[in-house]
Amino acid sequence: MTATDSMQEYLAEAYRIACYQPDEPFVSTSSLAEEMHVSAPAVTRMVQRLKHAGYLEHEPYRGIRLTEAGEREALANIRRHRLVECFLVDVMGFGWHEVHDDADDLGLVVSDLLVDKIDEMSGYPKRCPHGEPIPSADGLMPRVVDYPLSEVEVGYDYVISRVHTHDEHRLRYFSELRLEPGKRFRLVMRAPFKGPLQLQVDGQTHFIGHELAGALRVCSEAEYALV
Numbered sequence: 001m002t003a004t005d006s007m008q009e010y011l012a013e014a015y016r017i018a019c020y021q022p023d024e025p026f027v028s029t030s031s032l033a034e035e036m037h038v039s040a041p042a043v044t045r046m047v048q049r050l051k052h053a054g055y056l057e058h059e060p061y062r063g064i065r066l067t068e069a070g071e072r073e074a075l076a077n078i079r080r081h082r083l084v085e086c087f088l089v090d091v092m093g094f095g096w097h098e099v100h101d102d103a104d105d106l107g108l109v110v111s112d113l114l115v116d117k118i119d120e121m122s123g124y125p126k127r128c129p130h131g132e133p134i135p136s137a138d139g140l141m142p143r144v145v146d147y148p149l150s151e152v153e154v155g156y157d158y159v160i161s162r163v164h165t166h167d168e169h170r171l172r173y174f175s176e177l178r179l180e181p182g183k184r185f186r187l188v189m190r191a192p193f194k195g196p197l198q199l200q201v202d203g204q205t206h207f208i209g210h211e212l213a214g215a216l217r218v219c220s221e222a223e224y225a226l227v
Contacts, residue, residue: 001053005108008077010036010046011055014066015074020164026063075135080107080115082128087118089129096129097171126226131162131181133226142226146219149187149197150210157186158218165215177206179216182224
């Protein structure tokens, strides 16, 4: 069965969730429902369709895991989405807080030929504006090595790797603090008991809360360059 647009969207979201839980290959249907903004019964129905089509495995009480065919469909969707985001931001000048929903819509209608042209016009980016890696045309996902800002050691320089939120207000705030993918900063202090973190960015001191810091993934400069 050829994957429909809706099926690809579910597969892509399941793949994205799995990327943030490397020690657990199964994705819970509840987390998928939350990310897709749909009801639990809707996810159950789609999971049955995807399982019947051979795109995923489902284990009760564990969740779902994509098959090889499911990963191919997911990566094709993710590639289109992230390249469209790059084009909207880097070529058309939109803000990174404005493009997620439009990239969802446009990603469903662009052809492979147009995606390749978008890739070229955007300068063959390795990451989307939010720092997420972009799969290659032949379905290979670059390996990302990064860590939650809320967990790394104090007193070292880091680079923002990925920003794990599409919330417009959070993205605007991160931009105000210059905390965008590729930006270097120093983690100066972390208050105990999930208190605020003190960062130094371009010589300026900023404080962000523990919960907000959880949306930021960081790495070294060497780790930021994807190969």
